[in-house]
Amino acid sequence: MEATISPNGGSVRERRGLEERFRDRVSPNSALSRKTVSYQGNRAAPGLRWMKYKEGFSRSLVDEFVSEFRPAAVLDPFSGIGTAPLVAAGKGIEATGIEIMPVGALVGRGIAEAANGLRRDTLEGAASELLADLESDADAHEYAFPHVRITEAAFPDETESAIAKARMFIDAVDDHATRALLDLACMTVLEDVSFTRKDGQYLRWDYRSGRNLRSRVHKGRIAPFAEALGGRLYQMLHDVDELKREYGGGRPEFIIGSSLELLRETPEASFDMALTSPPYANRYDYTRTYALELAWLGYGQGDFSKLRQSMLSATVENKPKTDWLRDVYGEDDALLSKAFRMYEDQGAVHEVLGILRQRVNELGNRHVVRLIEGYFLEMAVVVAELGRIIRPGGVVIMVNDNVRYHGEETPTDLILADFAERSGFVCENIWTLPRGKGNSSQQMRRFGRREIRKCVYKWTRTNG
Template sequence: MWGISNYKSSGEKAVENIADIQEVNRLDQHLHNSFKNKFLIEPSLTRLLVSFQANKTQPIYRWYKYKEAFSASLVQLLLAKYGLTQGKILDPFAGSGTALFAASDIGIHADGIELLPIGQNIIDTRRLLNSEFTGDDIHRLKNWINLKLWKQFEHQLTLPELKITQGAYSPETQTAIEKYLAACEQENPQIQTVLLFALLCILESISYTRKDGQYLRWDYRSGRGSGKKSLNKGNILDFDDAITQKINEIINDLEPPTQQIELFPTHKPQGKIHLYKGSCLEVMPCLPNGSYDAMITSPPYCNRYDYTRTYALELALLGVSAKELTHLRQEMLSCTVENRPKDLLAINQNWQLALSVAENQTLLQAI
């Protein structure tokens, strides 16, 4: 809609843009007025509750700080409010799986769909730790931090990187990570999964980068991102300290204090969790009708927020190639801001109604 003709002067275009914005505001006001009586202000839904912040103090949920996550308390509050105590829920944009685990904790089954390998890894590892991890495995993890096994290892594995992650760590940190990866290879698959996950949890804190909105910002010490965009990140954690602390946190959360076990010996039934890996656009049409009692989700905004950039360190470590990264990014965009009605209908004819609602929504079209 902007700058329809190339032959207009910049002054004429500016006037046109102001007129467009005024039209958007008018339509917005109109829509707001039509739904005025439906809006409710719910004071209990504070920023702390709806965002990831509340998870930071919750055992297990605090392991990986998924910035776009909502809190487990919010999910449980909603389930309680709508009286859902059994059955099955769906989260088609599962992220780190908050909705799935919060539902499962109170005995509700949960299916999730997630496109990005980082979210998939978080969910898979938590499921493993919930069910198949044994006392022996915990003992092995304790061994890892007591003996700092990676430090005794001579051999190194090359840390996979992408163009946008080059130079993300100091040379000492990079060597420590590469020794750690090589040492991990000696372990059984379960321990390997948890050790890799622990590394994913600390990557940002030991790197020169910080996740910021829709991209990575680079600390001035990295030599990248000079000028206005460079940042002073403050303390960059030492690899040995950070990984020891993270593995300790995981062990502590998995082993409740003995006193607590004796006082509350109950074993709560947990709901089953299933994760579909891929785009919800492709997966959802294949799900059987009427199989869910509720859907709890937080979709990406309809903008160009690029998760593949924000999570580039993690995706590189997980072995995602540059080509795969572009593909993931395209799959995300085609679900939101770059979706094309023709492609959507090719996936599922039943979306015609939703598409015509969007097409006839004047405010959406004006934007």
């Protein structure tokens, strides 16, 4: 029997109401799997395998939806390494990706470059010269890896010098496409040659770094930089021909910036499909996970917190963007006012927030409340913008996870479906993946085990 009160003794009325409203749209979809909605499906994919961007979805997922709907123009407003724009553009479809993390956007651009412009022999020649340069005795004193606090002591000394040499070499390469790919190759091996490992929410430190003396992590053998880089360059050269076949049908546009700013500038009805996976409301901090890569790209200490604050709110560090959005849109902007109203009227969000505010002293981190407020307010803006940008008859396909804090389930799928239906869409399907995620072990002890839905949604833009 469905519980009538929440694990904290609060009301579930609003959440049950949403469940009732969308009950006939929620269904399992056996064609979808954890593999297709995650990076796992890209492990062997040419280009996409260069960077372990674990937050990505697979090319087969994109392929499936693009083949089914045959859109003329596709947008991914949270494009990561560009899986959706690359696959769509490869089929001759006009494709745009917006991504705030340059790490992801540069991978997408690099793959597009390899598929559309790059001359394989030029890259091969430059790659051999670079590797030979790394073997030479010369030192590169003019450059030092631009560490920030969380990357200090990340590399063995010899690696640090080899990285410096590579940087000096790459900066002197004339051919733009070759330079971009060599730069990308270096960026994508930084984790492998470091004392760190991307691990869920954290960057874990190997005890050999001397940085965290309590660490017991041993990564195993850490490859010298030249070896790791050589391996990546070999893989890139190997992939070029296949990339030209697969993604050579057109060049996607990758814009580096925030969708919270850029969607506003996108003309009305300019896309007939949005295929996307926004950050989940799960505290995951991209700037921490990709710290080495951001530092390589020249992000200084101040840039890190600026970037974190500009991203869609999904961490406890994110501060409210309400005033910032008013500045971007203008005080009386109709779309922004509508998005704010959608958020204010959303009963299930406020039911959860009300309970968490009452229990704030029991929360692992009190700013979880601010995270949920920010996430749904900002997603209301994104969904309202999609309602304006997607042509009548067009579709939005979105991958997202529900979340639970302090035992309170936050049905992201149903809340966003409500925003979508207030923005000119019909929520047609909320496809659940075969198995959702469980609780954290601590939460399980307290609140028992229930599954959290992991879903793919389909919203169709009405003709009205």
